[in-house]
Amino acid sequence: MSGDSERTVAPGVVPAPCASKVELRLSCRHLLDRDPLTKSDPSVVLLQQAQGQWLQVDRTEVVKSSLHPVFSKVFTMDYYFEEVQKLRFEVYDTHGPSGLSCQDDDFLGGMECTLGQDLFSKSDPFLELYRVNDDGSEQLVYRTEVVKNNLNPVWEPFKVSLNSLCSCEETRPLKCLVWDYDSRGKHDFIGDFTTTFAEMQKAFEEEQAQWDCVNAKYKQKKRNYKNSGVVILADLKVAIDFTASNGDPRNSCSLHHINPYQPNEYLRALVAVGEVCQDYDSDKRFSALGFGARIPPKYEVSHDFAINFNPEDDECEGIQGVVEAYQNCLPRVQLYGPTNVAPIISKVARMAAAEERTGEASQYYILLILTDGVVTDMSDTREAIVRASHLPMSVIIVGVGNADFTDMQILDGDDGILRSPRGEPALRDIVQFVPFRELKNASPAALAKCVLAEVPKQVVEYYSHKDLPPRSLGGQTGEAGPSSAP
Template identity: 35%
Template sequence: MASLVSTSQQGPVPLQQQPDFMEVEVSLHCRGLKKMDLMSNSDPFCVVYLSDPAKQRQQQQQRSGPALLKFNNSSRAVEIGRTEVVYDTQDPDFTATFKMQYHFEENQMLTVKVYDEDKKGSKNLNDHDYAGCATVSLGEVMGSNGNTTAKKVLGGKGNQGIVAIRAEEVTACQDQINLQLAGANLKNKDGWFGKSDPFVTVSRMNEDGTWSLVWKSEVVMDNLSPKFKPSVIQVQKLCNGDYRRPLKFEFLDWDSDGSHDHMGFCETNLASIIAGVGKPEGRMPVQYKNKTHGALVIMKADVSQVPTLTQFLSGGMQMSLMVAVDFTGSNGSPMVPGTLHYLDPRGFPNQYQSAIGTIGSILQEYDSDKKFPIWGFGARLNGVVNHCFQIGPEPEVQGVRGLLEAYRGVFAQGITMSGPTLFSSILASAKQRSEQLARSTPNQQSYSILLILTDGIINDMKQTIDTLVEASDSPLSVIIVGVGSADFSAMEALDGDGGVLKSSKFKPAKRDIVQFVPFSKFAASPSRLAGETLAEIPHQVVQYMMSKKIKPMPAAPPPDYSTMVPPEEDTSTVQGSDTSAGKGDGAPQFFEVSIPPSAIPGTQMSVKSPEGHDIAFIVPTGCPPGGIVRLQY
């Protein structure tokens, strides 16, 4: 009987993973811009800037006083382009668009500055009248219905109209093919007393006529008519989306030392493969030294299209966040400096606050009402240990600010740190809520994410794994962030990266839904923490939707931009102190600053104004990490 072995001696060529970003195209539409010229309409144009979280310097903690955050030139927003000038209008629709990479797991901030052209053709912005600016995260745009949101244009004279920001995914080939191959009567390379151990490789032709290996099958031992396992291959990887690009199929006789012997090849293309299934054309002669030796048989070639997270979001899919916080005794007293729940009166965030702010500020952009439940576990309430209790007076809180306020307020409720550390109740509640949200959403366009913050070893590992296996069939992903310096090696068993998770009854998980990250690994880099914890979410969402045969709903049509109302902003206006010399007199000016996830109220910061002046300010009370501060200078 034929058996299967891996080609790991040489290393099987894995399918290239889909890019961890989407390319999107952003367009701008302004309405109700204020006239900058008394006797005529404006001639507006926009300049677009994009922040790069990967290049930002992180907060530097000083031994005395608040932290000072400075941005160097490489970390500030970079201009990515300008629109054309639209003459004599206060309601321009710009034709210029801006392509950029959209990363789900990053807090990418777009700044749109609006100008009124004064000196025709000049590239120097000082030659034009500055009308104001608007700031928005790319995540908020992508999470809005129709991938469109509106923002107020804020300038020195207050509201200067609105700018609508719309994003569309730049479509690439999203097809995949379920391909099954076989060989028939192949050339034997093992002499009279043996049979070859064939496997097959696929290479695509490059533009210069050379070949690039893109896929490799398993090995079938002692068989000249092998039947290979079906394999799902991305068409973009296989032929760069070109169904008529030449493909070369080569049979090789596997050798343990890696010196595999050539058994023959044939050339075709994906269009011919699909058309030939079940027909004589699906049996292609294999050439060996200019002679035919056997055939390549196409047994299956089913093409399907893989939707993207962007398509689901564009069609109105909602993503909901749930947060669960560990209040077991191993965290220590919140009144003692240095413990994990210690609330620093100077405003320095503890690890729980930093993780909530970092991850919550990104995920809240994908929820229409930005209301989330926050739960606790492992504390004694009214003399009874509770492993899933509501934090705060309301079942849901508003945004990241609400999460952080509820967290701080829980210590005034008289809770007592207790134990043990049990996850199963929290997981069961999250599973139930995710299913309820999906049932109440049109076409089940809903997906939930549970963020668990914990400091120690799970005491109900068996029940936790059983619950996770059951939850793998629900619209749910689980992110576990380990805070403190405990040994989290056992926790990593929950992350399916090491293999399929199985229940106590050996039932396998239908998909990997868990991501575990130790906070200490990324304590100095909140943006990397977000990237590590959230990078797998887009794949998990699409994988679940495909398993349930749920397709994206049609994208919403472009809105009537004149009727769009900007959402209420979580902003604060503060008086900044200008530390630069030589600032000229004039009317007060304003600009907006996005607060990094690591900065909480009371943190001292220093930023550059649009004119390059150093502005020092303190993050005001009530402004959450990821919020917006409007500075006057």
């Protein structure tokens, strides 16, 4: 949807294009029947938002007389991690020829989403246990509760009699189906497996009580499909500079001044980057940290404090929650100094190290540092970054204000390999530094595009180095493009 000219953001700052091809396959269920004599003849129109307007991208074929159409048309799109790509799907009962015009068609319904949001959300799983009867029919024995927003659900223990479970025949087949709950009753099938009570007993005795939950549809369609498994999620951490060089927030010249009609540079950068990253964070909760301020109650200088003043839970609900915590924090702290960022980089690195020790590293951390000047603890920062380059994390530094950020380019490994004070080289480039003033007049989308442009490459480099194959939502490895699995 965007041409080359739209990807040029500012002089000297050109984001590297990093696109993946994504295939979208569509189907509908229980459509409205608008035809009095026959069923509807549905088709779906795909639109994408560009510069605030919805533009038609393509349209499926028409499926005749069906309220549950499965369309053969495949939409192929360029997917950019660093962009919020808004999509709209409109379903029509088609009357005229299958063209691009919907003028004579009846609108049946529609929905909007971003290209990233549904691919990286967690499921609300529940399990159904069925007894397979002698005639091959299946009798529901038990249905668990729904575990909200969880890819590793632990359901409550339950009891059923052996007679209800398997008619007292320990080798009678039992079928377990796992679903992703939908409040409208249109649950998405995740996968199933078949076992027996005898197999269950033996598995528990041998401490190997696990079964692959398989979706047969994806097993037929996809090479190397194993089971319906794990996704890679991005976990955004935000660190804000509260040093005195920002100026008194009560003064309109301060970089921290809160103007209800014009967000300051900190807020503009925070919202632009956060709105992209939130599609890849399943619970939409973000750690928000501050550094360089004297904080209550003793007003001692801290270079690592929760801006919601809850050290036990520094996460905020959504990007708007981070904005509100930032605005509430300003009148309660005393801006001080110096500009030390190594403590926060090391803190996030410890979280990333703990994730790596799981052997799966399904969580990738993005640390966004917003600062108005060159860091004071440059040696410690270089050391922290070199250590972090071995871990599943990236560091994005946005310089706000008009300071001379020349020395900050040292941390960005674009012009050479960053080394620690001891001479140890970084394993990979994990830092992106962007001076906000070069993007001051850019749109939020263009700002996010530039700031996040290197993150996909950094993610791929980490998993490649660790020899961890990418895992799609359907459990398929080694192929590009997410699937439509839950």
